[in-house]
Amino acid sequence: MPAERPAVFFDRDGTLIHEVHYCSNPSQVRAVEGAVEALVKLSNAGFALVIVTNQSGIGRGYFTQDDYHRVHEEVLWQLQPAVITATYYDESTPDQPSPRRKPSTAMLEEASREHGLDLTRSWMVGDKTSDVECGKNAGLRTVLVETGHGKDHLDCGANAVVPDIGYAAEFILQEAVCPK
Ligand SMILES: [Mg+2]
Numbered sequence: 001m002p003a004e005r006p007a008v009f010f011d012r013d014g015t016l017i018h019e020v021h022y023c024s025n026p027s028q029v030r031a032v033e034g035a036v037e038a039l040v041k042l043s044n045a046g047f048a049l050v051i052v053t054n055q056s057g058i059g060r061g062y063f064t065q066d067d068y069h070r071v072h073e074e075v076l077w078q079l080q081p082a083v084i085t086a087t088y089y090d091e092s093t094p095d096q097p098s099p100r101r102k103p104s105t106a107m108l109e110e111a112s113r114e115h116g117l118d119l120t121r122s123w124m125v126g127d128k129t130s131d132v133e134c135g136k137n138a139g140l141r142t143v144l145v146e147t148g149h150g151k152d153h154l155d156c157g158a159n160a161v162v163p164d165i166g167y168a169a170e171f172i173l174q175e176a177v178c179p180k
Contacts, residue, residue: 004118005048007085008172009108009135011126012053014148015165017075019127024063026074032147034166039082041169045176048117051075051087052107052124052134058091065091086111103133108140121176125168129156141175143168 013019018030039049057063068089076084088107092098100106112119124135127148135142136157144150144158145168154161160171 004112004116005046006121006176007048007050007111007115007117007119007123008042008169009050009052009111009122009124009140010165011102011124011128011131011148012051012075012087014127014150015125015131015145016051016079019148022057022060022062023071024057024067026070029071029074029078031075031078032165034164036079036082038165038169039079039084041173043082045173047123047172048085048115049082050085050108050111050115050117051089052102052111053087053089054102054130055089055091056093056101059093059096085115103130103137105134105138108134108138123172125165125172127153129153132156132158143171 010016013023016035020028043049055068058068088111090098090100092101111117119138122140124131124140125143127145127150132142132144142158144156144161145164147164162168162171
């Protein structure tokens with residue numbers, strides 16, 4: 001069995017793509033500037049790239065699973081040539097959360113099992129406290145980006161708070177080479 005790889009887990013909305021209120025249509029998808037370059041750098045450094053996203057809009061009935069998948073295809077298209085290893089999503093709502101919904105670690109553990117990921121060397125990048133808590137709950141190091149809702153979550157206790165995903169990649173690569 002090959003050695004386990006470290007991963008960088010990414011929230012989607014407000015982190016990889018610009019935040020829109022319940023993104024339900026591919027025409028609303030716009031990658032954050034610098035996201036592609038950041039992902040390529042992390043991939044070249046040996047990190048698996050995994051998206052973990054809460055999509056309560058499905059559970060609320062705002063859009064369908066099919067809508068979600070059409071949006072997802074557009075996200076993957078816009079993030080090329082970076083290759084996303086896997087994507088996990090949860091459709092439950094905050095008032096009726098499933099055991100998978102972030103800040104639960106379930107989606108990270110699922111990814112770890114299915115793709116041979118070493119969580120102890122992995123990172124979580126997101127724009128909300130729930131993303132950072134999810135990462136911390138799984139023993140990951142965490143980065144909060146100030147895009148999306150980030151500026152409302154500055155006191156979330158992340159290892160780093162940075163302007164956007166490009167800076168997040170730089171921070172992770174620096175820490176990976178020279179860990180504290
Ligand atoms: Mg988000």
